[in-house]
Amino acid sequence: MAPIPIISPINVGHIDDVIELSKTKPDTIPQRFVRDITERPTIATLTPNKAHIITTPANNHHHHMPIIDFSNLSKHNTHELFLHELLNLATACKNWGFFQVVNHGVDLNLMESIEKMSNEFFMLPLEEKQKYPMLPGTIQGYGQAFVFSEDQKLDWCNMLALAIEPQHARNPNLWPKKPEKFSETLEEYSREVRKLCENLVKYIAIGLGLKEEAFDSMFGEAVQAIRINYYPACSRPELVMGLSPHSDGSALTVLQQAKGSPVGLQILKDGIWIPVHTLPNALVINIGDTIEVLKNGKYKSVEHRAVANENKDRLSLVTFYAPSYEVELGPMPEFVDANHPCKFRRYNHGEYSKHYITHRLQGKKALDFAKIQTRNAF
Numbered sequence: 001m002a003p004i005p006i007i008s009p010i011n012v013g014h015i016d017d018v019i020e021l022s023k024t025k026p027d028t029i030p031q032r033f034v035r036d037i038t039e040r041p042t043i044a045t046l047t048p049n050k051a052h053i054i055t056t057p058a059n060n061h062h063h064h065m066p067i068i069d070f071s072n073l074s075k076h077n078t079h080e081l082f083l084h085e086l087l088n089l090a091t092a093c094k095n096w097g098f099f100q101v102v103n104h105g106v107d108l109n110l111m112e113s114i115e116k117m118s119n120e121f122f123m124l125p126l127e128e129k130q131k132y133p134m135l136p137g138t139i140q141g142y143g144q145a146f147v148f149s150e151d152q153k154l155d156w157c158n159m160l161a162l163a164i165e166p167q168h169a170r171n172p173n174l175w176p177k178k179p180e181k182f183s184e185t186l187e188e189y190s191r192e193v194r195k196l197c198e199n200l201v202k203y204i205a206i207g208l209g210l211k212e213e214a215f216d217s218m219f220g221e222a223v224q225a226i227r228i229n230y231y232p233a234c235s236r237p238e239l240v241m242g243l244s245p246h247s248d249g250s251a252l253t254v255l256q257q258a259k260g261s262p263v264g265l266q267i268l269k270d271g272i273w274i275p276v277h278t279l280p281n282a283l284v285i286n287i288g289d290t291i292e293v294l295k296n297g298k299y300k301s302v303e304h305r306a307v308a309n310e311n312k313d314r315l316s317l318v319t320f321y322a323p324s325y326e327v328e329l330g331p332m333p334e335f336v337d338a339n340h341p342c343k344f345r346r347y348n349h350g351e352y353s354k355h356y357i358t359h360r361l362q363g364k365k366a367l368d369f370a371k372i373q374t375r376n377a378f
């Protein structure tokens with residue numbers, strides 16, 4: 001009997017693999033990747049609904065993302081040094097929502113190996129990568145995520161996304177068998193990044209005057225996922241978006257940009273898209289939606305995006321660290337009072353995750369799920 005075709009409940013149309021496109025037709029940008037004029041990366045949003053064209057995104061050089069030296073927090077340094085770095089961290093969370101961490105404790109050789117193997121994976125023939133397909137409406141495997149309709153514009157990016165923890169969330173069929181040792185290395189890398197996340201949430205809590213275990217005990221058995229993004233060079237980068245603007249649905253996100261990759265990540269700060277220049281061996285951390293909610297909006301999950309480059313491919317490895325699907329969350333009572341009214345309702349994180357992954361990336365829209373709408377006076 002002929003196999004029964006799997007009919008997907010959603011029709012997303014044909015999705016070109018951008019790595020193949022850039023190899024076989026380097027000068028072609030299919031219409032599905034060409035952004036409407038108001039969504040192109042050369043437009044900076046200054047006020048909602050009002051776009052201003054600037055020639056280079058973020059030509060403002062007084063913007064320097066904070067750098068946190070993790071060894072000042074974790075080693076047995078003087079108490080003064082510890083407090084100084086803790087204050088830096090709290091200020092970075094409050095004013096930026098993004099920072100870079102140096103001396104983070106993740107083994108540099110492991111970072112190099114995972115980068116090398118990820119590059120090798122993306123360079124495999126398409127048939128090999130398609131053994132691990134990200135089916136429409138799902139978020140694990142190789143392909144394009146967050147595509148829900150035929151007329152949706154596509155990102156200039158292919159990705160491999162996998163659940164890491166808890167173990168039962170994994171789909172072992174989607175863990176690549178090639179290159180050799182990729183899966184083991186991914187496992188080892190994820191263990192080290194998890195330790196960093198556990199420590200980060202601990203120091204963020206202390207910096208807020210909370211008990212060090214305040215966040216972790218609230219998160220339960222934290223969910224961890226990895227998304228490895230590959231942005232091939234694009235002959236018309238001004239027409240496409242590497243990764244659509246979004247905030248992360250996690251508590252924290254850890255981003256490793258591969259050595260030799262061009263600048264690509266941009267964050268929306270004070271209404272302007274500014275490029276992130278990563279230091280060698282540093283990891284870029286950002287506060288996700290969960291911490292914005294717990295801190296009742298005082299720490300922001302900052303909107304960011306990735307742009308393509310005309311000449312060079314770019315690779316980034318992104319770890320999402322989030323609460324267990326079981327937990328109920330809302331602003332912590334410590335951060336709600338008469339002057340700081342409660343901005344978010346309580347919700348179940350599993351439901352938030354479901355909401356996040358069943359909608360296309362659209363700036364900070366996902367958090368509307370939990371926002372308490374305030375009525376205008378008029």
Ligand SMILES: COC(=O)C(/C=C/C1=C(C)CCCC1(C)C)=C/O[C@H]1C=C(C)C(=O)O1
Nearest residue numbers: 139145161162163225249250320322353356
């Ligand atoms: C393509 O995937 C994502 O961008 C993404 C997905 C993460 C996830 C998996 C790949 C499998 C396990 C579930 C999970 C949703 C964590 C983004 O992650 C954000 C979105 C939410 C919600 C989150 O917690 O992190």
Ligand SMILES: O=C(O)CCC(=O)C(=O)O
Nearest residue numbers: 227229264265306316318
């Ligand atoms: O590639 C990047 O720099 C950004 C990736 C990102 O924001 C994400 O995967 O959520």
Ligand SMILES: [Fe+2]
Nearest residue numbers: 246247248304
């Ligand atoms: Fe992101």
